[in-house]
Amino acid sequence: MARKTKEDAELTRQRIITAAREVFVARGVSRTTIEHIASHAEVTRGAVYWHFQNKMEIFHALRDQAFLPFIDQLDAAMLDETTEDPLGTIESFFCDIIRMLSEDLATQQTYEIIMSKCEYVDEFASVLQKILNNCQYFVDKFQLIYERAQLKNQLHPNHNPAALAMDSHLFFSGLLHMWVKDTTSTIFRNNAIQLIKNHMQLRRVS
Amino acid sequence: MARKTKEDAELTRQRIITAAREVFVARGVSRTTIEHIASHAEVTRGAVYWHFQNKMEIFHALRDQAFLPFIDQLDAAMLDETTEDPLGTIESFFCDIIRMLSEDLATQQTYEIIMSKCEYVDEFASVLQKILNNCQYFVDKFQLIYERAQLKNQLHPNHNPAALAMDSHLFFSGLLHMWVKDTTSTIFRNNAIQLIKNHMQLRRVS
């Protein structure tokens, strides 16, 4: 057909990414073909191959869109170093992420893809490692906050920040997996906030 | 070729399952072909199709081999109702599973497949639901044990068994994911036992 303007081109690029997300969720990454994505985006494979080299490049575009917000969220939460309630900072961070997932279908689908509709082999194995690196980043930040909490006497004397940080990370990691994967029941979707509060309550001196 | 005895046939069946596990780990479920499995098992596709209808049936055979031991393990751990240390029961259960994973490569690979080398769509979606059902089973059992712990005055007075059970499940779920997925670093593999002890220590009255 005809050549589009730059804006139109960027628009179809986004259309392709959105279509990919929706098809990935429904059919899994490796079972969706370029043709599936193209037809769902109402373009031809030619358009897809013009914007992306292959399927993995589309996947990366998707992943990038979903990861940055989380890191930004944590960095923002870390900024307030003088809060009287560091434990509240962590709690809010967890709750905010859950709320983001609840409200933004796109992010929700992207995480569903990352956690249960993608096989981490070959080129995708590196994606997994990047995710794990992010985890380490999170744990480190959590520890810093827990150290602040310790200074404010929010913690039991025999709890130590490093252990708490790792424990919280594992808790939230588990929660995320359940929240995202359990699409049939609503146990986790409805109670996630309460579970987070319970988790943090275990840490507070009473 | 020639017909084998029943024992021989069962042996090749097992060979196929083992081969499938090893190929699944390396290439992911959907990217491995029946031919990959067959050649790795040193048979032809004919043999595979004789024993299994398709790839998913092999996957199910694999999954069954890995799940039952865990449930048995928990059931066994639950048997001793009169122990003075219920928290120790949970701790041992977690540690035993980690040890099982460490020692048994087959189980380890199977979990790697289930957690990061398989896409849960279509026929596989039901597998995910079965796993989640198992989780509920675990949480329920944990709660029972935490109730025993409460009776033995092992818990803080303001902790309640249901919340602790869910929190422990999410913790261990997260730990399992990290343990299995983090194949390059050894942080989780080396420290899992300690992380479990830390987690349980958060619950004990000091």
Next chain:
DNA sequence: GTTTACATACATTCATGTTTGTATATAATA
């Protein structure tokens, strides 16, 4: 003799990547 436990051959479908064609936006030039 019949069924079993496969191996081999066949037919079909599907997905990929590449190539080619083309109409038009945009930059260059006059």
Next chain:
DNA sequence: TATTATATACAAACATGAATGTATGTAAAC
């Protein structure tokens, strides 16, 4: 400003290479 040249944003066709399932063959077990 009008004209020309070129790069862009695709669509359509092509070539190739799997992968699947099935059908057939076969030798030995029972």
